[in-house]
Amino acid sequence: MAETVLELAGLSKSFGALRATDGVSLTLRRGEIHALIGPNGAGKSTLIRQITGEIAPDSGTIRFMGRDLTGLDMPARARAGLARSFQVSSVASEFTALQNVVLAVLGASGRVFGFLAPAMADLRLVGPARAHLGRVGLSGREAVRAADLSHGERRRLELAMALALRPKAFLLDEPMAGMGPEGAREMTALLAGLKREAPILLVEHDMDAVFALADRISVLVYGRIIATGTVAEIRADPAVREAYLGEEA
Amino acid sequence: MTREGAVNAVILALLAAVALAGAAGDRPFLVTLAAKVAILGLAGVGLNIALGFGGLVSFGHAAFFGLGGYVAGILASHAQNYEPVAEWPITIAGTQEMLIIWPAALAACALAAAVIGALSLRTSGIFFIMITLAFAQMLYYFAISWPAYGGEDGLPIYLRNAFPGLDTMDGLQFFALCLAALVLGVGLSWRLRDSRFGLALEAARQNPERVAAVGIRVFRVRLAAFVISAAITGLAGALYADLNRFVSPAMLSWQTSGELIVLVILGGVGRLWGPVAGAGLFVFLEHVLGGVSEYWQALLGLMLLGVVLFARGGLLGLLAGARRHG
Ligand SMILES: Nc1ncnc2c1ncn2[C@@H]1O[C@H](COP(=O)(O)OP(=O)(O)OP(=O)(O)O)[C@@H](O)[C@H]1O
Numbered sequence: 001m002a003e004t005v006l007e008l009a010g011l012s013k014s015f016g017a018l019r020a021t022d023g024v025s026l027t028l029r030r031g032e033i034h035a036l037i038g039p040n041g042a043g044k045s046t047l048i049r050q051i052t053g054e055i056a057p058d059s060g061t062i063r064f065m066g067r068d069l070t071g072l073d074m075p076a077r078a079r080a081g082l083a084r085s086f087q088v089s090s091v092a093s094e095f096t097a098l099q100n101v102v103l104a105v106l107g108a109s110g111r112v113f114g115f116l117a118p119a120m121a122d123l124r125l126v127g128p129a130r131a132h133l134g135r136v137g138l139s140g141r142e143a144v145r146a147a148d149l150s151h152g153e154r155r156r157l158e159l160a161m162a163l164a165l166r167p168k169a170f171l172l173d174e175p176m177a178g179m180g181p182e183g184a185r186e187m188t189a190l191l192a193g194l195k196r197e198a199p200i201l202l203v204e205h206d207m208d209a210v211f212a213l214a215d216r217i218s219v220l221v222y223g224r225i226i227a228t229g230t231v232a233e234i235r236a237d238p239a240v241r242e243a244y245l246g247e248e249a
Numbered sequence: 250m251t252r253e254g255a256v257n258a259v260i261l262a263l264l265a266a267v268a269l270a271g272a273a274g275d276r277p278f279l280v281t282l283a284a285k286v287a288i289l290g291l292a293g294v295g296l297n298i299a300l301g302f303g304g305l306v307s308f309g310h311a312a313f314f315g316l317g318g319y320v321a322g323i324l325a326s327h328a329q330n331y332e333p334v335a336e337w338p339i340t341i342a343g344t345q346e347m348l349i350i351w352p353a354a355l356a357a358c359a360l361a362a363a364v365i366g367a368l369s370l371r372t373s374g375i376f377f378i379m380i381t382l383a384f385a386q387m388l389y390y391f392a393i394s395w396p397a398y399g400g401e402d403g404l405p406i407y408l409r410n411a412f413p414g415l416d417t418m419d420g421l422q423f424f425a426l427c428l429a430a431l432v433l434g435v436g437l438s439w440r441l442r443d444s445r446f447g448l449a450l451e452a453a454r455q456n457p458e459r460v461a462a463v464g465i466r467v468f469r470v471r472l473a474a475f476v477i478s479a480a481i482t483g484l485a486g487a488l489y490a491d492l493n494r495f496v497s498p499a500m501l502s503w504q505t506s507g508e509l510i511v512l513v514i515l516g517g518v519g520r521l522w523g524p525v526a527g528a529g530l531f532v533f534l535e536h537v538l539g540g541v542s543e544y545w546q547a548l549l550g551l552m553l554l555g556v557v558l559f560a561r562g563g564l565l566g567l568l569a570g571a572r573r574h575g
């Protein structure tokens with residue numbers, strides 16, 4: 001079995017009386033795309049936010065590359081190699097596409113406290129940033145303000161920023177959300193190539209994409225994982241069909 | 250030259266022209282006003298690093314403006330009275346040398362900002378505004394109630410502090426010094442804005458969550474910005490004390506904090522020369538309209554409202570167009 005990169009064990013998180021995460025255990029292995037699906041409000045984003053360190057779980061542990069992440073804040077986890085894209089696009093909207101990716105390269109470099117030399121003239125930052133923009137197909141859009149990019153382009157910009165972290169795992173929260181069928185197909189192709197670099201925990205509602213991409217799928221309902229398995233296993237699972245896939249499967 | 254570059258050159262030339270005309274026409278008042286614009290502009294350039302680049306609405310920068318002023322005033326008063334500032338653990342003599350006073354003012358303000366920033370930057374929004382205000386008010390009341398340095402009455406500086414090779418009591422020479430400090434301050438803020446640090450700082454203004462998600466500690470970046478910002482404003486305070494040859498708690502008051510914010514907003518938030526344009530407009534209004542009617546502040550308020558509602562880029566935005574990134 002491939003090496004485990006990320007391991008959640010017995011993770012729980014409540015918001016008041018609501019158990020948004022209820023004893024979740026799952027693993028992400030080298031080379032795989034592990035899709036996390038579930039109805040709206042199931043707790044998918046909440047789970048991602050606990051992995052990134054944005055919120056703290058009430059109990060349970062998260063191990064990444066053999067190391068317990070408890071006590072590490074968001075920047076430390078990013079630097080350790082956890083790259084994340086947000087469910088709602090999150091970029092510096094006044095900055096150009098290139099500046100956004102340079103920011104990510106800067107974060108990965110760990111050398112933020114340069115006070116005098118212009119960042120946008122620094123080839124150690126701009127060079128890699130251009131390459132990452134090229135990979136997501138945004139080369140021609142470098143100088144466009146992030147606010148002026150189309151929705152789909154912003155999603156790809158986020159992916160370029162994730163790439164810039166040279167991550168050891170990707171946490172992608174609905175990367176296809178709001179994209180047309182064409183955009184979703186392009187994104188699917190991009191992600192298929194990406195998993196060789198680092199495994200992907202993929203939260204996604206687009207079932208075509210999930211079935212095309214996922215090596216394994218976990219189904220989250222009311223904060224609990226009700227099933228984990230291959231695409232075929234999940235499609236055949238009666239509990240899943242009832243709880244989530246419904247007529248769709 | 251870009252349009253913004255041309256506007257900046259005009260601002261600088263206008264300021265120098267007013268001072269030169271004042272000196273040539275034997276109207277020292279004009280020279281003093283020009284120096285005041287340069288100094289308030291420098292204070293605004295400092296504030297702009299926190300407020301404009303970082304989006305940190307400090308309502309307490311009077312603390313640093315005043316602290317810089319008091320450093321100049323206290324060191325000078327000890328030198329004038331031939332009393333050391335401290336005898337234990339080491340003897341610190343007073344001084345009238347700007348080249349010693351300025352680093353002392355920079356250091357004192359940086360230290361104060363490190364403490365105030367470390368506490369206030371854990372909050373944001375209205376809480377940050379209120380905490381910075383509270384710290385400045387603490388310093389203000391401390392200055393009022395501390396009789397050793399004049400308390401409420403303030404502290405006079407009989408002769409302006411000295412700068413090698415210059416006669417600082419000569420208005421034009423003192424103005425030139427202030428202008429040089431201003432140009433250096435703007436130059437520094439320009440380099441800072443375009444640096445790695447500046448990129449992270451401006452990104453944190455737009456989207457702090459995103460900045461953290463790429464592995465950058467927003468708090469540290471903001472703290473560094475706050476410290477640099479305060480030090481520059483403090484240097485302006487030291488010059489202001491010399492301009493007036495007088496320091497008083499008024500420099501520490503919340504009105505001063507407010508005026509600094511006003512001139513940054515009037516000039517154009519986040520624009521390199523915005524605070525200078527804002528300071529020029531502010532001083533112009535204060536002295537031209539202030540002479541006509543004591544209600545000049547009402548007009549200032551209206552202009553501020555106009556800027557906030559219709560011209561977010563301030564004076565520089567109107568003259569030079571929107572700021573472009575990248
Ligand atoms: N900060 C919070 N405070 C209170 N409740 C919250 C908070 N964050 C999330 N919740 C609740 O937790 C539940 C899980 O939310 P979450 O955003 O994780 O769902 P999701 O599976 O990502 O849904 P979607 O598919 O709509 O994105 C929801 O009921 C949500 O209202």
Ligand SMILES: [Mg+2]
Nearest residue numbers: 044045046087
């Ligand atoms: Mg979600």
